Amino acid sequence: MDILLIGGLWLDGTAWHAVTPALEALGHRARPLTLPGQGDGRTSATLDEQLAAVVAAVDASAEKPLLVAHSAACTLGWLAADARPDAVAGLVLIGGFPHADGQAYADFFEIRDGVMPFPGWGPFAGPDSADLDEELRSRIAADAIPVPEQVARGTVRLTDPRRYGVPVTVVCPEFTPEQARAWIAAGDAPELARAEHVDFVDLDSGHWPMFSAPAELARLLAAAASRA
Template sequence: MDILLIAGLWLDASAWDDVVTALEELDHRPVALTLPGQGDGAVSATLDDQVAAVLAAVDAAPGKPMVVGHSAACTLAWLAADARPERIAKVALIGGFPSADGQPYADFFETKDGVMPFPGWGPFEGPDSVDLDAEARSRIASAAIPVPEGVAKGTVRLEDERRFDVPMLLVCPEFTAAQARGWIDAGDVPEVARTRQVDFVDIDSGHWPMTTRPVELARLLAAAATDV
């Protein structure tokens, strides 16, 4: 199966390199996406531009792909399911949940000169970064690509309720599946609560398992792609 990989904020397609290798060894066809404004130098990119790039990859897949979103890009994966519910076999969300209609995409940190730079490790101390050593932290921070303001502050627009028919896998890294179920039951993630088929899987990592647990993550994604 084609597996489309969408990295979260400040990351480009290279964040998935080790996962791509492992997925290929498991006989899948991974495609790591370079998003407008996150790897192609387009500082003026918007959320609509990123959605269009994801949809182009969905449309180019020979069959129904599984779309994988990491962190904030969980919302991008879900926007693809909203726009192409009949073309997507499954969405897999790693370390995040899709925003609801009308919410900002990722307006989490201060923007400067039209971009949202990586804020340093302070906001991510604790479970998010517990498994990152100094070398990994330095590598991620030095490669971080400032996110265009038009992406971070873009408004999420969801229109087709057939998205709730697309099966969903929640990969739970810095939080557990039990915690995720609690947030869903409490009404904190309404898009997931309305999805008809949601599976959960834990992975013993921080927020960036593609860096610290790439082979294990690939095996989880491969299993999810096979079980469609």
């Protein structure tokens, strides 16, 4: 199965470097995506352009692909499922939940000179980054790509209720499946509350398992592909 991999904020397709061979060894075609505004110098890239790139990757797949989205990009994966509800086999959300219609995509940190730079590790102290050694932290920070303002502050637009029929797997790294279920029940993730098929799987890692636990993450993604 084609598995389309979408990194979260500040990440491009190279973030999946260690996951890709593990997935291919398990019999899948891993396709890490690098989107407009991710290292191409286009600070004017928009959320709509990034969505169009994901949809184009879905359309280019020979069969229904599995979408995998990490962190803030869980919303981008959900937008793609909304755009192509009949063309994706399922959606895996790693360490995040999709925003609802009308919300800002990822307006979380300061915008400077038209982009949202990586803010350093301070905001991610604790379970998010506890499994990252200093070498990994330095590498991730050095490779971090500032997010174009029109991506971070883009407005989420959802139009097709058939997205709720797309099977979803929530991978829970720095939080537990029990916490995820509680947040959804409390109304913190209204889009997932309406989804018809949601599985929860635990992963003993921090927020960036593609760096700290790539083999285990690949195994979970392959299992999700088998279910799809």
